[in-house]
Amino acid sequence: MPYPILQTERLTLRVLQLEDSPSYQHYLLDNQAHLQPWEPERQPDYFSPEACEARIAQFNQQFISGTGFPFSVWLEDRMIGICHFSNVVRGAFQACHLGYAIAADCEGKALMHEAVQAGLDYVFLHQGLHRVMANYVPENARSAALLRSLGFEQEGIAKAYLRINGSWRDHVLTALIAPSSPD
Ligand SMILES: CC(C)(COP(=O)(O)OP(=O)(O)OC[C@H]1O[C@@H](n2cnc3c(N)ncnc32)[C@H](O)[C@@H]1OP(=O)(O)O)[C@@H](O)C(=O)NCCC(=O)NCCS
Numbered sequence: 001m002p003y004p005i006l007q008t009e010r011l012t013l014r015v016l017q018l019e020d021s022p023s024y025q026h027y028l029l030d031n032q033a034h035l036q037p038w039e040p041e042r043q044p045d046y047f048s049p050e051a052c053e054a055r056i057a058q059f060n061q062q063f064i065s066g067t068g069f070p071f072s073v074w075l076e077d078r079m080i081g082i083c084h085f086s087n088v089v090r091g092a093f094q095a096c097h098l099g100y101a102i103a104a105d106c107e108g109k110a111l112m113h114e115a116v117q118a119g120l121d122y123v124f125l126h127q128g129l130h131r132v133m134a135n136y137v138p139e140n141a142r143s144a145a146l147l148r149s150l151g152f153e154q155e156g157i158a159k160a161y162l163r164i165n166g167s168w169r170d171h172v173l174t175a176l177i178a179p180s181s182p183d
Pocket of ligand 1: 145
């Protein structure tokens with residue numbers, strides 16, 4: 001399957017390639033403090049060039065095997081975020097999880113909304129998925145607002161759901177169903 005390049009009004013979404021590794025590392029290092037409260041604890045070697053390259057290889061493997069659609073988000077020639085559809089399950093489920101993040105200086109401009117909307121259109125229309133699930137810690141107000149603006153609905157609360165920033169955290173579970181899923 002050819003790699004998709006998703007173009008929006010302001011952004012480009014695409015799967016990272018090995019030559020993007022310095023941009024990816026730069027994004028992670030620049031946003032370390034911004035992302036830390038909302039992500040799993042990262043060991044120092046997570047940010048090394050070798051680790052970045054290894055994850056890029058995994059992203060490509062996920063895309064090729066159809067288990068994930070790990071998009072990086074670009075504003076002109078700068079990587080500013082991620083929009084990652086993972087854990088794709090086919091069969092009767094046709095579902096996946098969604099993770100996202102945007103650089104600190106790009107928050108508050110509806111850029112993440114624009115990127116995730118393009119990603120959702122891709123997984124629903126081009127990949128035929130039926131359900132996308134996205135979960136957040138209750139105090140992540142920006143994440144809650146983003147999901148609400150995209151039409152995600154709350155489905156419940158999961159106790160001690162993910163180990164975020166060093167501790168097991170309850171999460172609000174939300175999901176979006178494809179706009180026109182055939183029976
Ligand atoms: C969660 C996260 C991606 C949300 O990003 P965001 O920029 O707030 O989300 P959106 O793209 O929906 O943008 C909404 C903002 O754009 C503004 N906006 C809306 N329409 C706009 C437009 N047409 N032009 C410019 N700005 C606009 C909104 O007013 C809102 O800003 P405000 O909250 O300051 O009022 C971001 O906070 C982040 O990366 N956090 C760290 C990582 C993280 O939490 N990941 C998710 C874990 S579950």
